[in-house]
Amino acid sequence: xxxxxxxxxxxxxxxxxxxxxxxxxxxxxxxxxxxxxxxxxxxxxxxxxxxxxxxxxxxxxxxxxxxxxxxxxxxxxxxxxxxxxxxxxxxxxxxxxxxxxxxxxxxxxxxxxxxxxxxxxxxxxxxxxxxxxxxxxxxxxxxxxxxxxxxxxxxxxxxxxxxxxxxxxxxxx
Amino acid sequence: xxxxxxxxxxxxxxxxxxxxxxxxxxxxxxxxxxxxxxxxxxxxxxxxxxxxxxxxxxxxxxxxxxxxxxxxxxxxxxxxxxxxxxxxxxxxxxxxxxxxxxxxxxxxxxxxxxxxxxxxxxxxxxxxxxxxxxxxxxxxxxxxxxxxxxxxxxxxxxxxxxxxxxxxxxxxxxxxxxxxxxxxxxxxxxxxxxxxxxxxxxxxxxxxxxxxxxxxxxxxxxxxxxxxxxxxxxxxxxxxxxxxxxxxxxxxxxxxxxxxxxxxxxxxxxxxxxxxxxxxxxxxxxxxxxxxxxxxxxxxxxxxxxxxxxxxxxxxxxxxxxxxxxxxxxxxxxxxxxxxxxxxxxxxxxxxxxxxxxxxxxxxxxxxxxxxxxxxxxxxxxxxxxxxxxxxxxxxxxxxxxxxxxxxxxxxxxxxxxxxxxxxxxxxxxxxxxxxxxxxxxxxxxxxxxxxxxxxxxxxxxxxxxxxxxxxxxxxxxxxxxxxxxxxxxxxxxxxxxxxxxxxxxxxxxxxxxxxxxxxxxxxxxxxxxxxxxxxxxxxxxxxxxxxxxxxxxxxxxxxxxxxxxxxxxxxxxxxxxxxxxxxxxxxxxxxxxxxxxxxxxxxxxxxxxxxxxxxxxxxxxxxxxxxxxxxxxxxxxxxxxxxxxxxxxxxxxxxxxxxxxxxxxxxxxxxxxxxxxxxxxxxxxxxxxxxxxxxxxxxxxxxxxxxxxxxxxxxxxxxxxxxxxxxxxxxxxxxxxxxxxxxxxxxxxxxxxxxxxxxxxxxxxxxxxxxxxxxxxxxxxxxxxxxxxxxxxxxxxxxxxxxxxxxxxx
Ligand code: SF4
Ligand code: FES
Numbered sequence: 015x016x017x018x019x020x021x022x023x024x025x026x027x028x029x030x031x032x033x034x035x036x037x038x039x040x041x042x043x044x045x046x047x048x049x050x051x052x053x054x055x056x057x058x059x060x061x062x063x064x065x066x067x068x069x070x071x072x073x074x075x076x077x078x079x080x081x082x083x084x085x086x087x088x089x090x091x092x093x094x095x096x097x098x099x100x101x102x103x104x105x106x107x108x109x110x111x112x113x114x115x116x117x118x119x120x121x122x123x124x125x126x127x128x129x130x131x132x133x134x135x136x137x138x139x140x141x142x143x144x145x146x147x148x149x150x151x152x153x154x155x156x157x158x159x160x161x162x163x164x165x166x167x168x169x170x171x172x173x174x175x176x177x178x179x180x181x182x183x184x185x186x187x
Numbered sequence: 188x189x190x191x192x193x194x195x196x197x198x199x200x201x202x203x204x205x206x207x208x209x210x211x212x213x214x215x216x217x218x219x220x221x222x223x224x225x226x227x228x229x230x231x232x233x234x235x236x237x238x239x240x241x242x243x244x245x246x247x248x249x250x251x252x253x254x255x256x257x258x259x260x261x262x263x264x265x266x267x268x269x270x271x272x273x274x275x276x277x278x279x280x281x282x283x284x285x286x287x288x289x290x291x292x293x294x295x296x297x298x299x300x301x302x303x304x305x306x307x308x309x310x311x312x313x314x315x316x317x318x319x320x321x322x323x324x325x326x327x328x329x330x331x332x333x334x335x336x337x338x339x340x341x342x343x344x345x346x347x348x349x350x351x352x353x354x355x356x357x358x359x360x361x362x363x364x365x366x367x368x369x370x371x372x373x374x375x376x377x378x379x380x381x382x383x384x385x386x387x388x389x390x391x392x393x394x395x396x397x398x399x400x401x402x403x404x405x406x407x408x409x410x411x412x413x414x415x416x417x418x419x420x421x422x423x424x425x426x427x428x429x430x431x432x433x434x435x436x437x438x439x440x441x442x443x444x445x446x447x448x449x450x451x452x453x454x455x456x457x458x459x460x461x462x463x464x465x466x467x468x469x470x471x472x473x474x475x476x477x478x479x480x481x482x483x484x485x486x487x488x489x490x491x492x493x494x495x496x497x498x499x500x501x502x503x504x505x506x507x508x509x510x511x512x513x514x515x516x517x518x519x520x521x522x523x524x525x526x527x528x529x530x531x532x533x534x535x536x537x538x539x540x541x542x543x544x545x546x547x548x549x550x551x552x553x554x555x556x557x558x559x560x561x562x563x564x565x566x567x568x569x570x571x572x573x574x575x576x577x578x579x580x581x582x583x584x585x586x587x588x589x590x591x592x593x594x595x596x597x598x599x600x601x602x603x604x605x606x607x608x609x610x611x612x613x614x615x616x617x618x619x620x621x622x623x624x625x626x627x628x629x630x631x632x633x634x635x636x637x638x639x640x641x642x643x644x645x646x647x648x649x650x651x652x653x654x655x656x657x658x659x660x661x662x663x664x665x666x667x668x669x670x671x672x673x674x675x676x677x678x679x680x681x682x683x684x685x686x687x688x689x690x691x692x693x694x695x696x697x698x699x700x701x702x703x704x705x706x707x708x709x710x711x712x713x714x715x716x717x718x719x720x721x722x723x724x725x726x727x728x729x730x731x732x733x734x735x736x737x738x739x740x741x742x743x744x745x746x747x748x749x750x751x752x753x754x755x756x757x758x759x760x761x762x763x764x765x766x767x768x769x770x771x772x773x774x775x776x777x778x779x780x781x782x783x784x785x786x787x788x789x790x791x792x793x794x795x796x797x798x799x800x801x802x803x804x805x806x807x808x809x810x811x812x813x814x815x816x817x818x819x820x821x822x823x824x825x826x827x828x829x830x831x832x833x834x835x836x837x838x839x840x841x842x843x844x845x846x847x848x849x850x851x852x853x854x855x856x857x858x859x860x861x862x863x864x865x866x867x868x869x870x871x872x873x874x875x876x877x878x879x880x881x882x883x884x885x886x887x888x889x890x891x892x893x894x895x896x897x898x899x900x901x902x903x904x905x906x907x908x909x910x911x912x913x914x915x916x917x918x919x920x921x922x923x924x925x926x927x928x929x930x931x932x933x934x935x936x937x938x939x940x941x942x943x944x945x946x947x948x949x950x951x952x953x954x955x956x957x958x959x960x961x962x963x964x965x966x967x968x969x970x971x972x973x974x975x976x977x978x979x980x981x982x983x984x985x986x987x988x989x990x991x992x993x994x995x996x997x998x
Contacts, residue, residue, distance in 0.1 A: 053193055053194060080244065080245040081245065093989075093990070108248075109248075110254060111252065111286075111288075112248065112249050112250075112251070112252050112285070113246065113247070113248040113249060113250070113251075114248045114249065115248070122994065122995060123994070124994050124995075126998060128477070129248070129249065130285070130432050131424065131474045131477065131998045133994070133995075133996070133998060135992035135994045137992075137994075138990070138991070138992040138994075141896075141897060141991075141992045142288070142880075142897065143992050143994045143995070143996055144425075144470055144879055144880075144996040144998075145288065145879070146285075146286065146287045146288045146291070146428060146432075147254065147288060147291075148254045148255075148256035148257065148286070148288055148291035148292055148295075148893075149254050149255060149256060149893075152193075169193055170192065170193065171192060171193060171255075172191070172192065172193050172194070172195065172254060172255050173193075173245075174245075174246070174248075175245040175246035175247070175248075175250065175251070176242065176245055176246075177194065177195055177196075177197055177231055177242040178193070178194040178195075179193045179194065180194075181243075181244070181245075
């Protein structure tokens with residue numbers, strides 16, 4: 015069956031966070047392509063700034079419960095970092111090669127995948143240091159509230175195992 | 188570049204599906220190319236997309252290898268819009284559904300006029316009036332063939348120089364090697380030809396072939412069956428990725444034990460061990476330690492250039508221990524005693540030369556050659572690549588290695604064994620004999636000496652891939668400029684008049700007319716006068732074989748960009764034009780030399796070349812039926828209409844007249860003198876090779892922002908202590924220089940690199956390692972690229988550290 019997604023897909027899997035924050039959808043336009051679409055991402059609180067410990071990742075899931083991510087405070091400004099020190103970043107921790115969970119090695123500050131040994135640098139936007147993926151670690155876009163709470167508002171890069179970061183579900187016409 | 192970021196379209200179940208063998212490395216991974224009209228999409232349910240994957244929920248790990256880089260858009264010549272997805276084929280026995288970061292990028296590179304491919308040549312380009320302009324084929328071929336004929340008639344074939352691919356995959360394959368060989372060897376008859384990556388027309392494996400052993404003699408499965416894997420001058424995680432990940436890794440992780448038990452009943456088997464011979468601690472070694480446990484990995488960190496001593500020491504030791512295969516030696520070889528005599532070297536002497544402790548030498552020998560508990564000799568597979576091929580006297584090292592392998596019976600049909608090169612590109616060689624003999628002429632020196640009138644660089648770029656490259660570039664550029672100056676004065680000249688002008692510039696003024704036949708404008712082409720646009724797999728049908736001689740048909744699914752053509756058909760155009768010119772001139776004998784180019788398609792070139800010379804049985808149709816698994820050459824015959832191949836060579840006879848493999852004496856004789864002279868003078872050994880994310884001369888990668896973001900400059904790995912001493916940090920720009928030239932790169936401080944050594948990417952764009960390489964060659968003119976010594980200094984901070992990771996590349 016061939017579908018035109020505009021007509022036949024509806025957004026699902028937005029999760030409790032989105033439901034609790036009516037109207038709060040972030041739009042991440044992908045530059046230069048209609049095909050990339052404009053995904054409507056949920057806005058989801060993750061943690062409070064003062065709860066983060068430098069170099070200790072914090073688990074969360076985004077944009078839905080099936081997508082494991084980590085929030086990381088690095089203690090110095092890094093590309094894409096937010097917060098007063100521009101040192102807070104977040105990534106999908108599923109390896110963008112074939113989806114094994116990567117693990118954070120705090121001594122070297124690298125995400126490492128034991129399946130085919132890809133290595134990523136959270137201090138450089140998730141850049142693949144070496145490895146077999148064809149994209150860097152997908153990045154979670156973050157915002158910091160005035161009250162010190164950090165929320166996820168979108169993603170750059172495709173999370174492993176998905177056609178679309180925001181899961182779509184077929185709807186019968 | 189791919190158009191996609193966080194969502195990709197899926198191929199509908201009825202998407203056009205073709206087989207594509209990865210263009211890049213020797214492994215030749217199988218891929219599926221899906222093509223379907225935009226804006227259609229398959230649905231997320233497994234039954235609704237051609238991948239058969241259920242995207243209604245997240246896939247479990249390892250279920251797929253799929254990313255935005257594997258999807259792209261395309262508008263064809265009729266104006267129809269398509270989606271294209273190129274993904275690794277789960278049913279291919281080579282890669283089993285895995286993509287490396289190189290092959291996984293193929294869809295991002297397709298010629299859609301955007302991104303990477305915006306730089307592709309789409310029409311012939313002719314230089315004139317200080318500028319390049321597009322031309323039709325007729326004009327371009329008239330110029331090329333007309334000038335060729337003038338020079339051939341006036342000066343003979345050796346006025347015509349070629350830098351010529353000889354491999355498979357992109358810019359190669361049986362169709363293209365045959366067509367070019369037929370044109371250049373049978374037609375033009377020139378011997379002034381060199382191969383894409385070296386300054387002469389020679390084999391990288393003369394020694395092993397002289398000994399009766401082709402360098403690709405086992406199957407990838409043998410890596411799963413070996414007790415010990417030797418990785419000699421070879422970094423398989425970065426350079427033969429999926430061979431390593433799919434076939435070596437399971438053995439190192441103990442996952443092929445059941446297979447070994449089934450294949451070798453009664454024999455002691457276990458988890459595989461691995462021995463690396465490499466002066467450098469590589470990414471592969473770090474990975475192997477993780478996979479196999481440190482106790483199963485041995486790194487023989489030899490002093491640069493001492494491989495011959497290593498193998499001779501081991502040979503002497505295993506003979507002393509009587510760990511050799513006397514029965515095999517007696518029945519299937521000749522020359523054993525003489526080689527043992529000539530190569531004799533005690534373990535102590537070996538240790539002193541190689542720098543490897545005696546205990547490690549013993550351990551390597553025990554792992555690899557001491558009979559196992561069951562009494563069987565271990566199965567030791569010896570794999571080597573550029574550390575030997577570009578090593579200190581290629582012919583001698585290879586002989587010493589194969590002597591050791593023959594003495595221990597690890598080649599000749601035994602499974603889990605073999606003495607094999609790992610390979611760079613795929614292979615795909617079928618050509619008439621090279622007219623130049625052996626040793627072949629040292630072409631690059633001839634060019635520098637002012638010889639030759641017309642140079643054609645065919646799918647290669649010696650500006651980035653030769654030794655003494657700085658001088659080579661300078662001379663070729665200068666000689667080309669002489670022709671440019673003449674052309675610049677030729678206003679309004681017809682093609683015939685232009686040929687006269689160029690003929691005068693090259694025969695009277697020392698000029699060199701330079702043509703580049705390639706995908707992109709290349710540095711060697713950009714200083715020249717004519718560029719002809721070629722095609723890649725996917726834009727043409729192409730056959731090649733991988734490192735286990737597995738031949739596949741890589742199928743066309745789109746057109747080349749603009750009026751670009753497959754290389755074989757470009758060769759045919761030139762051949763036909765020359766035939767017509769000689770017919771016109773009433774020279775029937777010369778016209779006859781260019782007969783047989785009336786090909787309508789690449790399949791005609793295949794039928795003329797491979798089928799007439801290698802195996803009549805192999806047809807496109809039969810290959811298509813075998814899909815991405817193809818057939819392992821040589822073909823034995825047909826069974827139920829299917830081609831039957833050969834898993835392992837030399838089960839009965841070696842490739843010599845008497846069928847016996849030949850030992851060859853190969854005594855240790857020190858470093859080649861030109862290399863030794865630089866070593867005596869400069870502090871750093873400049874090791875060199877490929878980098879995981881980049882392919883060869885970067886012909887695609889340099890146009891790919893995703894690649895250039897990671898590697899904006901040529902990698903120079905340096906150890907922590909040396910970096911500290913020289914004030915160098917990761918991301919700094921550094922200069923390397925010696926008596927031959929100077930070049931630069933981006934420093935990367937890698938803790939595992941030994942003091943007094945650096946590693947530089949071999950064929951970079953702004954930093955060319957060959958600028959430092961001496962003219963030291965072996966008896967067959969095989970360069971000693973690895974025998975490079977230089978000084979290193981910090982140039983400054985090029986701001987790379989703001990966008991390029993400096994983290995360790997070792998897992
Ligand atoms: S391992 Fe080699 S052949 Fe396989 S996908 Fe990577 S580059 Fe291509
Ligand atoms: S799944 Fe992580 S490297 Fe392959």
